[in-house]
Structures are given as structure tokens and as C-alpha cells.
Amino acid sequence: MENKINFGGLKTSWIYSILFIIGLASCEEVVTPPDLNHPPSLVVEAYIESSASGSTPVYAILTESYSFSDTIGLNTIESKFVKGATVYVAYGSDSIQLQQLCLSDLPEPVRVEVLKSLGYSIDSVTIDFCIYADLQNLIDPERQKEYRFHAYAGSRYAHASVIIPDYVPLDSIWFEKAPGNPPDSFVQMFCYIKDPPINNFYRYFTQVSNSRFVAGVSSVVDDAFFNGQEFKFTLNRALGANEEFDETTGLWKLGDTVAVKWCLIDQSQYDFWNTLEVSKQRQGPFSSYIRINGNVDGALGVWAGSSCEIYKVIVKK
Amino acid sequence: MKVALALWLGCMCFVTAFSQKKNITVSGYIKEKSTHETLIGVNIYIKENPSLGTVSNPYGFYSLSFPPGSYTLVYSYIGYESFELKQDFLVDQELPVTLSPGILMEEIVISDEEKKKDIESTQMGTIELKMDKVKKLPTLMGEVDMLKILQLLPGVSSATEGSSALYVRGGGPDQNLVLLDEAVVYNTGHLLGFFSVFNSDAIKNTTLIKGNMPAEYGSRISSVIDVQMKDGNMNHWTVEGGIGLIASRLTVQGPILKNKCSVIFSGRRTYALDLAQPFINKTKFKGTNYFFHDFNAKANYILGKKDRVFFSGYFGRDVFSFADNDRDFDIRLPYGNTTLTLRWNHIVSDKLFFNTSLISNNYSFKIAGGQDDFKFAVNSGVIDYVAKAQAEYYPNSKHTVRSGFRYTWHKLSPNVVTGTNGETDFNSGFDPKYGHENEIFLSDDWHVSSWWRVNLGMRLSNFIQVGPYTSQESGEVFGRNEIAKMYFEPEPRLIVNRKINSNSALKAGVSRAAQYVHLVSSSNSTLPNDVWVPSSAVVKPQIAWQYTLGYYTRFNAWDLDFSVETYFKDLANQLDYRDSYVDNFSDELENEFVAGKGKAYGIEFLLQKNVGNISGWIGYTLSRSERKFDEIENGRIFRTSYDRPHDLVVVGQYQLNKKWQLSANFVYATGRAYTPIRSVFIIQNEPQIEYGLRNSERLKSYHRLDFSAVYSNESKNSEKYYSTWAFSVYNVYNRKNPFFSYTDFESDYLKGQIVAKSVNVSIFTIIPAVTWNFYWRIK
Numbered sequence A: 001m002e003n004k005i006n007f008g009g010l011k012t013s014w015i016y017s018i019l020f021i022i023g024l025a026s027c028e029e030v031v032t033p034p035d036l037n038h039p040p041s042l043v044v045e046a047y048i049e050s051s052a053s054g055s056t057p058v059y060a061i062l063t064e065s066y067s068f069s070d071t072i073g074l075n076t077i078e079s080k081f082v083k084g085a086t087v088y089v090a091y092g093s094d095s096i097q098l099q100q101l102c103l104s105d106l107p108e109p110v111r112v113e114v115l116k117s118l119g120y121s122i123d124s125v126t127i128d129f130c131i132y133a134d135l136q137n138l139i140d141p142e143r144q145k146e147y148r149f150h151a152y153a154g155s156r157y158a159h160a161s162v163i164i165p166d167y168v169p170l171d172s173i174w175f176e177k178a179p180g181n182p183p184d185s186f187v188q189m190f191c192y193i194k195d196p197p198i199n200n201f202y203r204y205f206t207q208v209s210n211s212r213f214v215a216g217v218s219s220v221v222d223d224a225f226f227n228g229q230e231f232k233f234t235l236n237r238a239l240g241a242n243e244e245f246d247e248t249t250g251l252w253k254l255g256d257t258v259a260v261k262w263c264l265i266d267q268s269q270y271d272f273w274n275t276l277e278v279s280k281q282r283q284g285p286f287s288s289y290i291r292i293n294g295n296v297d298g299a300l301g302v303w304a305g306s307s308c309e310i311y312k313v314i315v316k317k
Numbered sequence B: 001m002k003v004a005l006a007l008w009l010g011c012m013c014f015v016t017a018f019s020q021k022k023n024i025t026v027s028g029y030i031k032e033k034s035t036h037e038t039l040i041g042v043n044i045y046i047k048e049n050p051s052l053g054t055v056s057n058p059y060g061f062y063s064l065s066f067p068p069g070s071y072t073l074v075y076s077y078i079g080y081e082s083f084e085l086k087q088d089f090l091v092d093q094e095l096p097v098t099l100s101p102g103i104l105m106e107e108i109v110i111s112d113e114e115k116k117k118d119i120e121s122t123q124m125g126t127i128e129l130k131m132d133k134v135k136k137l138p139t140l141m142g143e144v145d146m147l148k149i150l151q152l153l154p155g156v157s158s159a160t161e162g163s164s165a166l167y168v169r170g171g172g173p174d175q176n177l178v179l180l181d182e183a184v185v186y187n188t189g190h191l192l193g194f195f196s197v198f199n200s201d202a203i204k205n206t207t208l209i210k211g212n213m214p215a216e217y218g219s220r221i222s223s224v225i226d227v228q229m230k231d232g233n234m235n236h237w238t239v240e241g242g243i244g245l246i247a248s249r250l251t252v253q254g255p256i257l258k259n260k261c262s263v264i265f266s267g268r269r270t271y272a273l274d275l276a277q278p279f280i281n282k283t284k285f286k287g288t289n290y291f292f293h294d295f296n297a298k299a300n301y302i303l304g305k306k307d308r309v310f311f312s313g314y315f316g317r318d319v320f321s322f323a324d325n326d327r328d329f330d331i332r333l334p335y336g337n338t339t340l341t342l343r344w345n346h347i348v349s350d351k352l353f354f355n356t357s358l359i360s361n362n363y364s365f366k367i368a369g370g371q372d373d374f375k376f377a378v379n380s381g382v383i384d385y386v387a388k389a390q391a392e393y394y395p396n397s398k399h400t401v402r403s404g405f406r407y408t409w410h411k412l413s414p415n416v417v418t419g420t421n422g423e424t425d426f427n428s429g430f431d432p433k434y435g436h437e438n439e440i441f442l443s444d445d446w447h448v449s450s451w452w453r454v455n456l457g458m459r460l461s462n463f464i465q466v467g468p469y470t471s472q473e474s475g476e477v478f479g480r481n482e483i484a485k486m487y488f489e490p491e492p493r494l495i496v497n498r499k500i501n502s503n504s505a506l507k508a509g510v511s512r513a514a515q516y517v518h519l520v521s522s523s524n525s526t527l528p529n530d531v532w533v534p535s536s537a538v539v540k541p542q543i544a545w546q547y548t549l550g551y552y553t554r555f556n557a558w559d560l561d562f563s564v565e566t567y568f569k570d571l572a573n574q575l576d577y578r579d580s581y582v583d584n585f586s587d588e589l590e591n592e593f594v595a596g597k598g599k600a601y602g603i604e605f606l607l608q609k610n611v612g613n614i615s616g617w618i619g620y621t622l623s624r625s626e627r628k629f630d631e632i633e634n635g636r637i638f639r640t641s642y643d644r645p646h647d648l649v650v651v652g653q654y655q656l657n658k659k660w661q662l663s664a665n666f667v668y669a670t671g672r673a674y675t676p677i678r679s680v681f682i683i684q685n686e687p688q689i690e691y692g693l694r695n696s697e698r699l700k701s702y703h704r705l706d707f708s709a710v711y712s713n714e715s716k717n718s719e720k721y722y723s724t725w726a727f728s729v730y731n732v733y734n735r736k737n738p739f740f741s742y743t744d745f746e747s748d749y750l751k752g753q754i755v756a757k758s759v760n761v762s763i764f765t766i767i768p769a770v771t772w773n774f775y776w777r778i779k
Helices: A012-023 A074-080 A108-118 A267-281 B002-017 B113-120 B146-150
Strands: A027-031 A042-050 A059-064 A071-073 A086-091 A094-102 A130-133 A146-153 A156-163 A170-177 A186-194 A201-208 A214-222 A230-235 A257-265 A300-314 B024-032 B043-046 B049-055 B061-066 B069-076 B083-089 B097-099 B126-130 B176-180 B203-209 B223-229 B238-243 B247-257 B261-270 B289-302 B307-324 B329-349 B352-371 B374-396 B399-421 B424-427 B433-446 B452-466 B483-501 B504-515 B517-519 B532-534 B542-555 B560-577 B593-609 B614-628 B637-639 B646-655 B660-669 B677-683 B686-691 B702-712 B721-730 B740-748 B753-762 B767-777
Touching: A042 A146, A042 A156, A042 B677, A059 A146, A059 B677, A071 A074, A156 A300, A170 A257, A170 A300, A201 A267, A214 A267, A230 B399, A230 B424, A257 A267, A267 A300, A267 B686, A300 B677, B043 B061, B049 B061, B061 B069, B061 B374, B113 B483, B113 B504, B113 B542, B126 B146, B146 B203, B146 B223, B399 B532, B433 B532, B677 B753
Parallel strands: A042 A300, B024 B097, B176 B223
Antiparallel strands: A027 B753, A042 A059, A059 A130, A071 B753, A086 A094, A086 A146, A094 A130, A146 A156, A170 A186, A186 A230, A201 A214, A201 A257, A257 A300, B024 B061, B043 B049, B043 B069, B069 B083, B126 B203, B203 B223, B238 B247, B238 B767, B247 B261, B261 B289, B289 B307, B307 B329, B329 B352, B352 B374, B374 B399, B399 B424, B399 B433, B433 B452, B452 B483, B483 B504, B504 B542, B517 B532, B542 B560, B560 B593, B593 B614, B614 B637, B614 B646, B646 B660, B660 B702, B677 B686, B702 B721, B721 B767, B740 B753
């Protein structure tokens, strides 16, 4: 949802960046920033998702942060996975421990399927990824229920709490001619929604032809501007990791089978993704830093509780 | 407002009841001979007894009382030939005086009033700039910018290079009271602050007061920048202007009725992208443009010997528009100030001068645009309506009593966001905020003896927030004009001058100031979309105590003036955004602030040479500016981004001959404080930045050298027409001073790795410029 309902996506930094490009020449100099010389922080990236059409198992990735001078690559990523931690999710009076699972633990056919579901081919992945997951699907995430996350990694302890919100569906999805003069084979997606009169926070992902689900550049929005209203809006295709910005950016190709993953999240998760996304965008001449606002005590990162559904459609006018 | 007015009238009655009548009084206006522009800050004194003296006020009026006798009365003003009148002064006398400009050469930017005031007066941290002197200094892209010239003075800095925003003695940019003919100017910068809104051709005088401001000034806690527009030539019609790289200017002024009524119109506009329109129109960006303009106008009418009326206005705008026709997307960004001032000067008696003003000012900012069915707009701004009255009473040669009141009605609009998407309307739901600000003051500049001088003043200020307003804390709803919150602040002012000898003085001052409207910026510098908010139940007034101590001396043999001032500021209720704040336009801003404390202290050295072929100044400041907020980093004390421990400026001007003047500036400052990167972590397979402690590291130090050479064919025979060419080079040795820093993550897919890079970006490399200026007297 970019530049349509998401007024929060209307960040001033890109406007001023345009002014600079137009007006002034500049010189760049690569510098070595000060080495702050402190121990790496624990990083938690954990997800719990409720979906009527079948949820992904609860899982968490525990890693360590890098110093600025570190190279993030094949040689170092594997060593940054935190292994041997005790990770569990508590809800009500129950708690379930998440099992450590690395790619190397899986038989190859299973490994291929897992990587495929994440959008990778087995040939492209040489790193032994490790996660902590509810492998037996013992947790059935429910909406309006609180889930508490705990991780003990050596002397470090991280914990967080989230309530999975109720779901607000997309009423309908359709495609129309895109504004301006785009190529004929590309169209714009429209959605219709009835937002209930309470505070809601949304996040969306898009998928094209069974590739990975990708979050938009500004993938989250709160309903401050449209609380309790029903309306149509455009939904832009998220930019892929290696995709360049061009005349078809955000548009959908006729004939493609695409999917929208439409999620409801709580405010703490909204704050995390919002500050993360803006932090990336706000590196202009007039911007000050944005501290990413995680919701995990004792670690960087997020305990993301979402209520999601996937809408699959074929792109046609 | 009624209470303030009653208090003020009571003060006036009290003061006038104690005036003495043994002396005779000489009074009148002082004007420039050719244009009849009033002259501000002219020194008037008795040659036989220089301790008997005064200074013309901001309207050019003076009043001096002394025992009857035979004296030589001297009128002295830098850049002008002194005027002496020797006669018997036996009865009260109205004595208007005109002064003629001096010969070319021998004047520089800092006026000679400084020299006199530093020793004799009770003013501290006060600088006056004359625009005709300022114009010859080297400037960025050849644009004369009065605010950037002020940044060359000790104690004054900018947050980023090229910015016109001022940070005075460790105070924030919203803490400066910027006045244009008594109207507050809320946004002082064009093009994101790179150029100030002040057109140098329309300005007569600029006064900067860095601290311990006199009681007649208030509403801000850091400094006062008082800009006076020209009144308009009373004798001749003239046209002057200039063509530069960035903008061109044109000023027309002249008498409607000679020596009775005059007008001045002055305009300035950029055109860089206008010239590029034929090319832009052939691309998909047709409709993309940027320009800014300023328009100043003033009329004044002398009703009689005792009355004069002025009406002045300023209208300035930046307009940016961007269009991508292939995507049917457009955006427009107009913003700017409008001020109007109506003033009436009335001479009640030869000892009592009265000024009444009605003022309105309006700052508005807007972003609007859309794509296809979707339209949006963001509006913010400030509207003030002001009524003020001020009296200056000169009961005798030992006292100058000032009193007055000021009432301001404020309407402050936060970011109001509206939009439509087909048939659906969106609205952020934010209402403007309203407040009444009342101020009353009384001060006396008391010449106690030939060795002691005291300026003692009291200012009482009051702010009333009224509805419509809904308290987010309590949920209470206040209706229209219903009082939601009231603040009352006393603001005492005291400065003591102890003369050591005829060439040296020691001064000390203490003051308390309160501020009721605030600007909190989420960027490193002020931006036009920054929002002004009033004090309320949530936002308390900012308070500052300032203590200063200064030593001032003059070395007559070398025509050098030297001063050292040390200051300490204790700041309360300072505002900042909470950590991790993101402006999504959906938040009630006052709920996103955190309040804390601040301290700023330092020592400023200034050595000036104001006369001679070689003139200039050297200024050095050693200072510290820090803040502390309980909600930011658990109350850790951090330096502000505009903290500059070391700040050195050297300005030199050399009058080579009657036609050529050479100037150079050298600036050195400690690098700007910034928040470093603590670590990098991975989320969703992408690197993210974890920042370290706020402002705990510094960019590399800043320094640059500028040159200018001004050629003028002005001479005694060129009263009717002359022109000048100003050649300047900014950043002569191309120092790559970092303007900002960003982090880039470079992906190497072959090696399968990502490397983080920190990049400093410099914008203002060596920049030559040329400006042509002309002056033409029509008749």
C-alpha cells in the first residue's frame, strides 16, 4: 500500500532528495566510522500467525548482530546463528518449547521443499540456516489471544508478548488500467475494505507466480485516517529484492497468478516495521536517525503476532 | 488583554509623575540627508561632557535632557559625516537633524555603535549590521544573506552548511525571535533553508541580541533578530537591483509627496528551473518546477510634526511542483510567510515617544497532489494577530524608561491531512490550536554615575490556551474560547555596567525568559514542514535563565575593539520527539514530545577593526550545548547536534582603491555531532541498522575559505547611476566538508556477501559566482 491510503508512506525525505538531485552537485567520500567495540547483541525474529487457511508453524530465528566493519557473507552468517538456546512460547497456562532445526538436519527432499517455500532453490543456498520451530504444530494460534515468547541463549534472556488481533478481510480484489502511460500488459490492483471502528494496523505482502512473498517498501499502515470507513484503494506490487525501479514498478502483469497476503498486526509490531522501513528511507541530508523500535525485551528484533489470509487471483482486466 | 493594558497605563502614570523639570530637552528625528531614511542608533552627546548622551531609537527619534547652557551637541554615526552644533541651549527645542553619508572606504560590517555601546551602554551580546556593508562580503552563490552573515559572529552557528537557520549560544532555532518590522517571521528560509527570506535591498538595519535581551523583547528564550525595512526615499525616485546566479532583484522607491509620503517596493525571484522549462516540457516530467520569491512593500506618511504612520508588508513563497505524466502523478509544495504591520509613531512631548502597532503574520505550508482518483493535501501553519503599544520616556539625562504591552492571538494548525479516493474522504481529524499571549514590561536604563550604569527591567507574560481542544490525557473537552490551560511567567532582566576607565568596562547580566510557542524538528536542521505548537496542558512553556559576564575594551592606538563574554544558560521544559518517533501525520504532535532540561555555556572572544582600509574581525567561541530527557536513553546527557566546542571566524576587508574592495572569510568549527552506528543485524534477510548513543560521535571538522572582489564605479559624480560587479568564490580550496552521512550496503553476489559502507556527502565544493548590481536615481 504505497502512496495511496498510507499517508504515513508519504515521507518528506524523498521529496527533498529530488530537490538535491536537481539542484546541486555533490561529492561522496567513504569513511571508516568509529568502532564502538561492544559485544554483539542478540537478535530475535519470531513469528506466530493465525490463518483460517492454515498457518505457518510458529518459528523464531535467533542470531547475533554484526559490527559495522564485519562482512556479512557466507563465511560469517552461519556463525551468527545462535544455537542451543531454549526457546518456548507460553499461552494461558500452556507453554510449548520450539525445537532447533537446521537445514543440515533435514533429509534432502524435505530441504528442497522447505527452501522452495521460502523462495530459494537448493543450489543457491550454501548456508546452514537454523531456526527454532513448533515442528509438531502443537500451537494453534488463535485470534484475540496473548502469546508470550521466551528465549534463553547462554546468559542472555529475551522475552516479548503479543496479542494476535482479530481479522479484517479484503472485501474484493480487481484490476483496472493503470494511470498514466504504462505498457499495455500491466494493470493496477484495486481492493475494497470495510475497516471496523477500532484501532487497526495492517501489513501486506505480494507474491507473483509462486515466488516468495515480499513485503512492500512501506508495508504497514494504521487506520488513523480511515477508521470505520469502507473504501477502495490501490495495492502496489512489492518490489523484489533485486528488482530495479522502472515504469512497471508496483503494477501487475496480465495473465500472472498472483497472491496478496493481507495481515492484521498489533501496535508493537506496527511500530517495529514502521520504524524499520522509515529508518532505511531516511538517510537523506535533512534526516536524523530513526531507532528501530523492537518489541522484544533483551534483544533486537520482533515477536510478530499476525492474523493473515492469502488471496490468490489471476491478473485480468 | 484588558488587565495587561490597565497595568501598563498604571506604570506610565507612575513613571511620568516623577519626572524632573530642571533641565532643558532637545529632541527630534535623525535622518539621512539624501533619502530621509531615519537612522537608528545614532550617538548624540555633549562634547563638553560626553557622559551626557543618548542614542536614537528604532524609529530614529532621540531626546536628550541637560542643564541649560552653551554646548556643542555632536551627532555621530558610522559611515556618516558627524554633525556638530554649537549654540546656547536655554529652552526646550525640537531639533531634527540630517546626516550625510561619508566618503567611500573606511567602513565595515560591524557598526561603530558597537564601539560606543560596548563601553558605555548596558547592552550585552548585541551586534548591529548595516546592509550596505554586508553586501560586500563573500557569499554562497553570490546571494547576500543577512542570516548567514550573522553566522560569522561568535556565539552564532548553523546546524548544517549553507543553512540560514541560526543557533545562538546553544539554543534551538525556534528560540530566536525573528522580527521584520515588528512582525514575527516563523520560517526564515527558502529552498530548505539555504537562502534566507530577507531581501537585502529592502532591509535597512539588522540587530542581533544574543542574550540578556532587554525587557521590551520576549516570547523567545535565546535571541532576538530585529530586522528593520527601509522606509522609502523621501526625496528621489530610485531603481536598484541585481542579477545573480540564483535570483534577481528589483527595488523601486520614491516620494509620493516629497518629504511627506514615500513608498518602497522590492522583489526577488529565482529562475534556474524556469530557464530549464523548455527542456523539461519535452520529458515526462512536464510541470516540474521550483522557484521562490520575496516581495516587500512599505508606505509611510508624515501626518505632522508629531505623527507618522507606516504600513509595511512582506509576501514570500517557495513553490515546488513535480509531475510524472507517465504515472499520472503530481505533487505541489507551496509554503511561505505573509506579514503586515501598521504603525503609528506619536511624539507626546519632547520627552515621551509613543509607538502603536497592529500586526498580522501568517506562515503556511502545504503539500498537495495525487494520482488518478486519489488526491491528498497536508496543511500546517501559524496565524498571529498582534496589538502592541510602547512608550519611551526620557525624564532626564540619567534615565531612559521604556514600557509597553503586547497582545497576540495565536492560531496554530498542526499537520492537517485530507484526502479523497474516489467517493471516500479521509481526514486526520486534527483541529487548530488557539492561544492568547499577553505581555507587559517596564524597564529603566539608568546612568547611575559616570562609572555605573544599570538596565533594570521586568516583563510579565501570560499565555492562555483556549478551546476548541480535547485533552488527550484526561479526555476533557474544551469548547470555543473556553480556557484549557493558563501560564503566567515573570521575566526579570538586569544588566550592570561598571566602567573601569574611558576605554574599558565590565558588565554582568542575568535574565529569565519564557517561550510559549515551540518548533520541534525531526531533522538535523529546520524544514518548512516543521510544525509550531503552542503551550498547553501537555506542553509547558520553555524557560531560560541566562547569566553573562563580559569585559569590553578599546585599543585606540590601533582602532581595535576587543570583548570577551562568558555565558551560562539553564534551560527548562526543552522539547524533543520521543525516541523512535516517525511522523506519519496521524499523531497528535504534542503527545509525541518529551520534555527535558538543557544547559549551554561558553566564552566568546571578538576582536574588531572597524575603520581604515583594512577592517574586519576575528571571533572565537569555546562552548558546549547539551540536553537531558528522562525518556531518551534513560536520561543520559547528550550534546545537541549544533554543539560546536570550537568555532573560529576571521573576516577581513581591504579597500584596495576607490573602485575595488577585496574580502575574505575563514571559518573553522568542530565537526557536527551525530549518532553513530552501533551494529548491523539481519531481519528478513536484509541488513538493518542499530544506532548507538545519540550525538556521541563527530563528523570531521569543518573549515573553508571564501574570497570576494567587488568592483564599483560609484563616485562623487555618479549620484544618478552606478553599478557594481561582485565576484566571489565560496570554499576556495575545495574542502570536502561533510553535509550529511549515510550508510550503504553493497551486495557482491559473486562472493555472496554484503559490506556496509559509511559515506560522507559534501555538497558545497568550490563555487564561483558573479552578481551584477545597479543603482539608478530617476529624478
